[in-house]
Amino acid sequence: MGSSDSQQQIDSFRKQILEAAKTKTPLSIEGGGTKTWYGNNNQFAKLSTKNYSGILDYQPEELVITACAGTPLREIEQVLAEKNQMLAFEPPHFGEQATLGGAIAAGLAGPARISVGNLRDFVLGARIMDGKGQDLSFGGKVMKNVAGYDVSRLMPGSLGTLALILEASVKVLPKPAASSSIRCQITQAAALQSLNKSAGQPLPLSASCWIGANQADSFGELTIRMAGAEAAVYAAKVSLCSSLNAKELDSQEAETFWTQLREQQLSAFINLQADETLYRLALPAACGPLDLGNVGNISSEIILEWHGQERWIKGPSDDATFAALKQLANAHGGHAMRFRQGAKVNPANQRFTLLSEQTHSQALEPIQARLRASFDPSGVFATNRLP
Amino acid sequence: MVAMNMVAPPPDLAIISALQTKLVNALRPILPEDGLLWEPEDTIPYECDGLAAYRRMPLAVALPETEAQVSEILKICHAMTIPVVPRGSGTGLSGGAMPIAQGLVLSLAKLKKIVSIDPFTRTAVVQPGVRNLAISEAVAHLGLYYAPDPSSQIACSIGGNVNENSGGVHCLKYGLTLQNVLRVRAVLMNGEIVEFGGLAPDAPGLDLMSVMIGSEGMLAVVTEVTVKLVPKPKLARVIMASFDDIEKGGNAVAAIIAAGIIPAGLEMMDKATTRAVEEFVHAGYDLDAEAILLCESDGTPEEVAEEIERMTEVLKKSGASGIQISRDESERLKFWSGRKNAFPAAGRLAADYYCMDGTIPRRHIATLLKRIQGMEKKYGLGCLNVFHAGDGNMHPLILFNGADQDEWHRAEDFGSEILEACVELGGTITGEHGVGIEKINTMCIQFGEGERESFWGVKSAFDPDKLLNPDKAIPTLNRCAEYGRMRVSKGILPHPELERF
Numbered sequence: 001m002g003s004s005d006s007q008q009q010i011d012s013f014r015k016q017i018l019e020a021a022k023t024k025t026p027l028s029i030e031g032g033g034t035k036t037w038y039g040n041n042n043q044f045a046k047l048s049t050k051n052y053s054g055i056l057d058y059q060p061e062e063l064v065i066t067a068c069a070g071t072p073l074r075e076i077e078q079v080l081a082e083k084n085q086m087l088a089f090e091p092p093h094f095g096e097q098a099t100l101g102g103a104i105a106a107g108l109a110g111p112a113r114i115s116v117g118n119l120r121d122f123v124l125g126a127r128i129m130d131g132k133g134q135d136l137s138f139g140g141k142v143m144k145n146v147a148g149y150d151v152s153r154l155m156p157g158s159l160g161t162l163a164l165i166l167e168a169s170v171k172v173l174p175k176p177a178a179s180s181s182i183r184c185q186i187t188q189a190a191a192l193q194s195l196n197k198s199a200g201q202p203l204p205l206s207a208s209c210w211i212g213a214n215q216a217d218s219f220g221e222l223t224i225r226m227a228g229a230e231a232a233v234y235a236a237k238v239s240l241c242s243s244l245n246a247k248e249l250d251s252q253e254a255e256t257f258w259t260q261l262r263e264q265q266l267s268a269f270i271n272l273q274a275d276e277t278l279y280r281l282a283l284p285a286a287c288g289p290l291d292l293g294n295v296g297n298i299s300s301e302i303i304l305e306w307h308g309q310e311r312w313i314k315g316p317s318d319d320a321t322f323a324a325l326k327q328l329a330n331a332h333g334g335h336a337m338r339f340r341q342g343a344k345v346n347p348a349n350q351r352f353t354l355l356s357e358q359t360h361s362q363a364l365e366p367i368q369a370r371l372r373a374s375f376d377p378s379g380v381f382a383t384n385r386l387p
Numbered sequence: 388m389v390a391m392n393m394v395a396p397p398p399d400l401a402i403i404s405a406l407q408t409k410l411v412n413a414l415r416p417i418l419p420e421d422g423l424l425w426e427p428e429d430t431i432p433y434e435c436d437g438l439a440a441y442r443r444m445p446l447a448v449a450l451p452e453t454e455a456q457v458s459e460i461l462k463i464c465h466a467m468t469i470p471v472v473p474r475g476s477g478t479g480l481s482g483g484a485m486p487i488a489q490g491l492v493l494s495l496a497k498l499k500k501i502v503s504i505d506p507f508t509r510t511a512v513v514q515p516g517v518r519n520l521a522i523s524e525a526v527a528h529l530g531l532y533y534a535p536d537p538s539s540q541i542a543c544s545i546g547g548n549v550n551e552n553s554g555g556v557h558c559l560k561y562g563l564t565l566q567n568v569l570r571v572r573a574v575l576m577n578g579e580i581v582e583f584g585g586l587a588p589d590a591p592g593l594d595l596m597s598v599m600i601g602s603e604g605m606l607a608v609v610t611e612v613t614v615k616l617v618p619k620p621k622l623a624r625v626i627m628a629s630f631d632d633i634e635k636g637g638n639a640v641a642a643i644i645a646a647g648i649i650p651a652g653l654e655m656m657d658k659a660t661t662r663a664v665e666e667f668v669h670a671g672y673d674l675d676a677e678a679i680l681l682c683e684s685d686g687t688p689e690e691v692a693e694e695i696e697r698m699t700e701v702l703k704k705s706g707a708s709g710i711q712i713s714r715d716e717s718e719r720l721k722f723w724s725g726r727k728n729a730f731p732a733a734g735r736l737a738a739d740y741y742c743m744d745g746t747i748p749r750r751h752i753a754t755l756l757k758r759i760q761g762m763e764k765k766y767g768l769g770c771l772n773v774f775h776a777g778d779g780n781m782h783p784l785i786l787f788n789g790a791d792q793d794e795w796h797r798a799e800d801f802g803s804e805i806l807e808a809c810v811e812l813g814g815t816i817t818g819e820h821g822v823g824i825e826k827i828n829t830m831c832i833q834f835g836e837g838e839r840e841s842f843w844g845v846k847s848a849f850d851p852d853k854l855l856n857p858d859k860a861i862p863t864l865n866r867c868a869e870y871g872r873m874r875v876s877k878g879i880l881p882h883p884e885l886e887r888f
Contacts, residue, residue, distance in 0.1 A: 158593055
């Protein structure tokens, strides 16, 4: 994109934002439109970042890529792959057209999150436009930067409710020299024990997934990925294969599995019935198998990622089921959300756990409200997509 | 002391004294007898932090022992509209804990318990006054440690680390405080208790922990932190490589990263530094080298062997004139000793030195070093260059004699030209020491009015009355004309026993 085109785009964003500010009507920001289903329902006038696309700066030796919000994720990943680098947090695409801006606004990370950190950890800087049409830059392109509050890191997961992301600088990492995935049959309780124990050892654990029926003693399928130096991966593979009685997957099969897990294309995810909801539970590492006995008519199958810190369950969509899951997660120090809803489920449903629903986060609610009011006094981004 | 002209003229003493009596009377009932100081002989140790050139006496110093006391103190100050400066160990290098004349210093030093350690979930819950190194020591028997290792780790507290987003030599590979903290419990200026983040991933709502970490005591007072613990590497080895040209050294740094290697540490020293420290530590540095790189690998013995081989190959290809690999732990520490003693060595060369903390993209390391060489001539002052080269964070030490007013002014201009060059080359004015009071004016170079206004918006969201450490980090419009910085007078550092940078 030429710089005059680029300025035209910025000007048109500003125009749209200032108009919305004048009429006090919110805008729904959209990139490639692959995650419109994510978060609370918001169907306001669209602000599209799709045409604000292009990689602005990429120096492999700096481990940073800077791109416009509308740049397709696959373009970024391809450019990085040519230099043997990657977005280590493995953002899910959920569609061909997924963009960098959308990935950051959603804040989602894939299987490797447990070993490398979340998307927010990798955001180094952002150029944003606030609700007053101000073009602002925070952070930068360097890893170490403590000048001012880390405002660019408020953008990940904000779902367009704070400001418009124009451009972002993201830390990238070299692809690991080697990787290997192994699989075994094991109970959920034993899998959680083994994963947490291994994570406390200097082993190159990269990701894990357990799929099976949600009872402490039912066997399920555990897949573990290791990534790092050749020698370290080899040694860990030998040791874990023997202690878990596991077998190594061939590399193609492994790659397909982790991609399908990231994109929620595994059989356990698909076939969401029109009246069902896919719930996501985020839990502390200490949480063992959940007792879902009181949650009602929940699916027996459960998927565990991130060594059990992220769990996926399908179930009925009613408020009582969601309330029971929230309560269960909260009792373990975690939280729950309606991640995906079937076609016939009420789109107006609240998808998230609210700050006011957890005692320790109640006091954050007014802070968040004031913060939003300061970036966006006229409510241009007040879609409530993230409450 | 030259830098003292920063300080505002003293307010009316009678007013201050009346305010002090009012504050002390209000706080006395809620604190133990030794938990409240107001006599000058008791409060003088709190007049500055690690940036000793900036001093100011507070109204009083409170040393609570519980979170409930912290909350009570803040409620009282909030009601009396008395500003509060939170303080950890006082090792900060940017004056972030410098008192406010009509304010209270709130020391968290007595909250120093390790609340719990859980090897299964690899977490520890600690109070803010716990020293950084004490965490790693307490979990060493479990084969775990807390990764961020600022050079002052023997003394600096975890509460201070959270407020500064501290890094360390190993943050290239292991991340900063932000990446190693799961949950922060804190008290707002109005006394309310809040929790940021959580033990479960992706806490609901906006990611407020991201702005809380690195907020320099301006948003909330930390009372408890849950940190991540990581498995201790079984082995570490370091390569010491010499280069006959600074540019080659700078390019070697980029080449290592471009080869897909993330070293556990990657540091650089220029010739002037090498000569100064060799005299001091006798580490066997190559005195003819224009630049020396220290490149560390850690992990399992197999991993380290593999990585050291790859690193050596890249360094050779980049034109290293000499390469030595540490054979054992004592040699590894010997190679590192010079890098860790750059500051005391500078103190032997000149009466004063002034430390900068900018960060630049790695590819500009050689460019900046060459520019600094030019500035040395321009200002007629020497400069030692030590770098956290792996992440582009540089610490030029400008040598000068503070007794000579003209030299000090030249040092000031020299420093500002370096910082401006950092911003111009796409970097930042501070990589790890924070803005505090020292760099508050240079914030005007890095950020425009809109950004600074947004920072104040963040501040007000947490602390609407702007009572928590309000004169630090974010400059007001009026401030943007002034100037301030760190200097070490007569080579005397506060906490001289600590390793620096």
